[in-house]
Amino acid sequence: MSSKPQDVEALIGRKYQHGFVTDIESDSLPPGLDEEVVRAISRKKQEPAFLLDWRLKAFRHWLTMREPQWAHVHYQRIDYQDISYYSAPRTPANAPKSLEEVDPKLLATYAKLGIPLHERARLAGVAVDAVFDSVSVATTFKDKLAKAGVIFCSFSDAVHHHPELVERYLGSVVPAADNFFAALNSAVFSDGSFVYVPAGVRCPMELSTYFRINAAKTGQFERTLIIAAEGASVSYLEGCTAPMRDENQLHAAVVELVALDDARIKYSTVQNWYPGDENGIGGIFNFVTKRGECRGRNSKISWTQVETGSAITWKYPSCVLRGDNSVGEFYSVAVTNNYQQADTGTKMIHIGRNTRSTIVSKGISAGHAENTYRGQVKILPSAEGARNFTQCDSLLMGAKCAAHTFPYMEVKNPTAVVEHEASTSKIGEDQLFYCLQRGISQEDAVNMIVSGFCKVVFKELPMEFAVEAQNLLSVSLEGAVG
Amino acid sequence: MLKISNLTARVAGKNILNGVDLEVNAGEIHALMGPNGSGKSTLAQILAGREDYEITGGSVLFEGRDLLALPPEERARAGLFLGFQYPVEIPGVNNVYLLKAALNAKRKAAGEPEVDAYEFLALIKQKMKFMQMSESFLTRGVNEGFSGGEKKRNEVLQMLVLEPKLAILDETDSGLDIDALKVVSNGVNSLRDPHRSVVLVTHYQRLLDYIVPDRVHVFSGGRILKSGDKSLALELEKRGYDWLQESRVA
Ligand SMILES: Nc1ncnc2c1ncn2[C@@H]1O[C@H](COP(=O)(O)OP(=O)(O)OP(=O)(O)O)[C@@H](O)[C@H]1O
Ligand SMILES: [Mg+2]
Numbered sequence: 001m002s003s004k005p006q007d008v009e010a011l012i013g014r015k016y017q018h019g020f021v022t023d024i025e026s027d028s029l030p031p032g033l034d035e036e037v038v039r040a041i042s043r044k045k046q047e048p049a050f051l052l053d054w055r056l057k058a059f060r061h062w063l064t065m066r067e068p069q070w071a072h073v074h075y076q077r078i079d080y081q082d083i084s085y086y087s088a089p090r091t092p093a094n095a096p097k098s099l100e101e102v103d104p105k106l107l108a109t110y111a112k113l114g115i116p117l118h119e120r121a122r123l124a125g126v127a128v129d130a131v132f133d134s135v136s137v138a139t140t141f142k143d144k145l146a147k148a149g150v151i152f153c154s155f156s157d158a159v160h161h162h163p164e165l166v167e168r169y170l171g172s173v174v175p176a177a178d179n180f181f182a183a184l185n186s187a188v189f190s191d192g193s194f195v196y197v198p199a200g201v202r203c204p205m206e207l208s209t210y211f212r213i214n215a216a217k218t219g220q221f222e223r224t225l226i227i228a229a230e231g232a233s234v235s236y237l238e239g240c241t242a243p244m245r246d247e248n249q250l251h252a253a254v255v256e257l258v259a260l261d262d263a264r265i266k267y268s269t270v271q272n273w274y275p276g277d278e279n280g281i282g283g284i285f286n287f288v289t290k291r292g293e294c295r296g297r298n299s300k301i302s303w304t305q306v307e308t309g310s311a312i313t314w315k316y317p318s319c320v321l322r323g324d325n326s327v328g329e330f331y332s333v334a335v336t337n338n339y340q341q342a343d344t345g346t347k348m349i350h351i352g353r354n355t356r357s358t359i360v361s362k363g364i365s366a367g368h369a370e371n372t373y374r375g376q377v378k379i380l381p382s383a384e385g386a387r388n389f390t391q392c393d394s395l396l397m398g399a400k401c402a403a404h405t406f407p408y409m410e411v412k413n414p415t416a417v418v419e420h421e422a423s424t425s426k427i428g429e430d431q432l433f434y435c436l437q438r439g440i441s442q443e444d445a446v447n448m449i450v451s452g453f454c455k456v457v458f459k460e461l462p463m464e465f466a467v468e469a470q471n472l473l474s475v476s477l478e479g480a481v482g
Numbered sequence: 483m484l485k486i487s488n489l490t491a492r493v494a495g496k497n498i499l500n501g502v503d504l505e506v507n508a509g510e511i512h513a514l515m516g517p518n519g520s521g522k523s524t525l526a527q528i529l530a531g532r533e534d535y536e537i538t539g540g541s542v543l544f545e546g547r548d549l550l551a552l553p554p555e556e557r558a559r560a561g562l563f564l565g566f567q568y569p570v571e572i573p574g575v576n577n578v579y580l581l582k583a584a585l586n587a588k589r590k591a592a593g594e595p596e597v598d599a600y601e602f603l604a605l606i607k608q609k610m611k612f613m614q615m616s617e618s619f620l621t622r623g624v625n626e627g628f629s630g631g632e633k634k635r636n637e638v639l640q641m642l643v644l645e646p647k648l649a650i651l652d653e654t655d656s657g658l659d660i661d662a663l664k665v666v667s668n669g670v671n672s673l674r675d676p677h678r679s680v681v682l683v684t685h686y687q688r689l690l691d692y693i694v695p696d697r698v699h700v701f702s703g704g705r706i707l708k709s710g711d712k713s714l715a716l717e718l719e720k721r722g723y724d725w726l727q728e729s730r731v732a
């Protein structure tokens with residue numbers, strides 16, 4: 001039919017749009033990793049002793065760990081001694097207090113990325129904490145948030161201004177020794193975001209952070225910590241892009257969410273890092289540990305992710321449902337094209353009574369890409385009346401891509417109900433022909449079919465970003481059919 | 483309007499069309515009948531531009547243009563419509579959204595301005611009323627969970643909105659209840675126009691009670707075996723297809 005593989009490949013081959021490098025002098029550490037590097041990072045950031053101790057413990061533990069080999073991804077071994085673990089853009093005023101103080105080159109970079117620092121109208125009501133390499137350089141809407149009692153700042157700021165909160169919650173969901181990449185992050189994390197919503201407060205706006213990786217050969221080790229106290233609620237969006245590079249760049253972030261009694265956290269990700277070129281050269285290695293704990297009764301954490309970027313993605317946003325009646329949700333669209341590899345999924349750990357979880361995963365593969373869903377549902381003996389519903393659907397475009405599904409279930413309470421549905425379909429030639437026969441172009445037809453496939457997930461995204469996600473999807477898959 | 487000359491085609495090494503000759507003039511309605519597996523849908527799909535089939539010979543002219551040289555979407559925009567025998571479900575894609583995109587693609591190709599959302603909604607509501615479809619179909623996915631009859635009705639709805647020059651309706655009457663058959667027939671008759679043509683693929687004479695054809699053709703073994711006026715359909719109803727095979731041999 002008209003969707004011959006060669007057409008498809010020609011159409012998929014759209015260049016990454018965010019490929020540019022900002023020329024700013026960097027204050028970087030030379031490549032290499034030892035205890036002295038960990039101390040240097042902590043010193044540069046003037047951290048309190050508890051944090052240095054925590055980092056060192058993590059580092060010592062990391063030395064005893066081995067890189068996990070079980071994910072369904074293949075890549076050249078990473079040389080951890082060849083990475084620089086700290087890079088901060090140097091600006092005249094070391095800590096800009098307002099937009100005017102921010103290096104104009106940086107702002108120009110963000111403009112290219114479409115981050116709305118100057119066009120706030122477009123995303124009215126959204127506070128942006130823009131992270132440039134390792135240091136947070138601009139934060140907007142701080143005042144409005146402060147009035148509501150919400151703390152939204154860079155992680156470094158939180159360490160200085162709210163050390164007691166950091167000390168209390170850091171590592172309480174993802175322990176430093178949790179896994180290889182989490183341990184590495186714990187030892188060398190540079191910056192990230194911190195959110196604290198006090199009891200009874202509904203955060204008055206969507207919080208949003210754009211991460212951006214700029215300096216060459218710099219690993220990024222973000223650390224994000226979000227706490228919703230009793231009855232609080234917050235919606236947070238993380239979006240990412242990176243400039244084009246020929247070498248793979250490592251990204252090992254840790255995100256921890258804590259929801260106390262009756263609290264709600266919605267965490268949405270639109271991830272658009274450089275995926276590598278059509279031959280699989282370059283691109284970001286994205287090894288992320290994201291976990292939320294519903295610590296309190298009736299609390300709810302929901303993860304929504306739209307993943308179109310990175311050469312390699314290894315990521316399992318998870319929920320620990322400790323509080324009785326707590327709810328965990330995971331909605332995911334993962335798109336892989338060309339030589340991208342994604343191994344993603346979620347874990348739902350049911351501990352409390354009547355805990356509920358929902359997993360909806362939509363994987364789309366095109367080109368030579370590999371897309372793996374790995375999900376674990378664990379119902380502990382204490383989780384009386386727990387329920388899980390899982391649905392994983394894969395859509396294949398072309399004959400050279402692959403989708404894999406690995407669901408793991410562990411049910412240790414007989415009153416639990418666990419349901420699982422899975423499907424794999426080729427983007428229907430019949431569907432495509434139907435659209436073409438109605439006069440719709442191939443490109444529009446594919447976008448339509450794919451968006452339809454992802455609709456249930458897009459519905460979960462905050463309004464402002466649903467459109468963005470949709471656009472991202474059509475860019476990533478332009479014309480990808482098979 | 484449409485002129486098919488000695489068309490032959492095969493799929494998976496098997497010859498399916500074995501020299502089809504058919505001429506449909508503007509304003510005419512033709513009925514194409516014939517046993518299961520004789521190649522009627524294959525012909526319809528080839529005319530619409532499905533590339534699973536290998537065309538081994540012959541030609542097709544649509545308003546004097548070489549139809550086979552056009553990609554399917556251009557055939558559609560030029561005014562060719564296929565009502566599918568098995569309309570496909572496209573989950574999550576809004577039925578109306580698809581139809582609006584289709585209409586606008588056609589208008590754009592004709593150098594006409596796109597319809598805006600309000601105009602379109604008014605148009606589709608009117609057509610849906612005509613097709614006796616409930617407005618709940620406005621918000622549903624394309625054919626998603628539609629019953630067999632609803633899918634067929636939806637095909638005709640699309641046809642009414644797109645106003646094709648040549649509509650090929652592949653068993654649009656199959657699976658319809660009596661009332662739906664009337665509604666669908668009304669839909670087709672409403673398009674009747676000296677500048678429009680319809681090819682009805684059907685197994686049943688009863689459709690032709692409502693939509694009276696100018697010509698009836700019997701398709702068998704990948705070619706047209708016999709053509710006649712509407713009385714041929716009545717004769718087929720009485721005698722089946724066997725006598726034709728015999729008379730051919732004789
Ligand atoms: N892709 C294909 N691969 C193999 N055989 C095919 C393919 N498509 C069609 N055929 C065969 O071609 C023949 C004609 O099929 P077609 O669908 O055109 O018949 P039809 O006349 O429309 O029948 P019906 O009245 O049952 O709808 C059948 O024998 C069918 O099995
Ligand atoms: Mg048929």
